[in-house]
Amino acid sequence: MENNIVNGTERWVSLEEISTHLGVSKDTIRLWIKKKTIPYHRIGRQYKFRLSEVDAWVESGKSADADK
Template identity: 60%
Template sequence: MTERWLSVEEIATHLGVSKDTVYAWREKKGLPAHRIGRFWKFKANEVDEWVRSGSASESSEGDSR
């Protein structure tokens, strides 16, 4: 059985962050996402691997930390 596509709201809940954070991570940190029409969709296994790889914790120039 194939994994279903998750919406921005669902992946935000999965990660425990806001939708704005999901959009920011997609744009600035390379959160794996796929554009389907006008919507962004996510595969939980791709996002989980991205988190495990440490990409979520790498700071970028725009971070205030």
């Protein structure tokens, strides 16, 4: 993935980019959003993510509970 810091600010990534980053399907990301397990932000009708928040979520072990 390209550099995620632009002018000192972390850029937002799309649902497609976060699914690629995590190696899971877009449907899996949508399921996690529905269950409110993955950290996300809604901007209009789109879901956006910060890689730092999602990586921290994975590292915390909370992602292991996302499919339950």
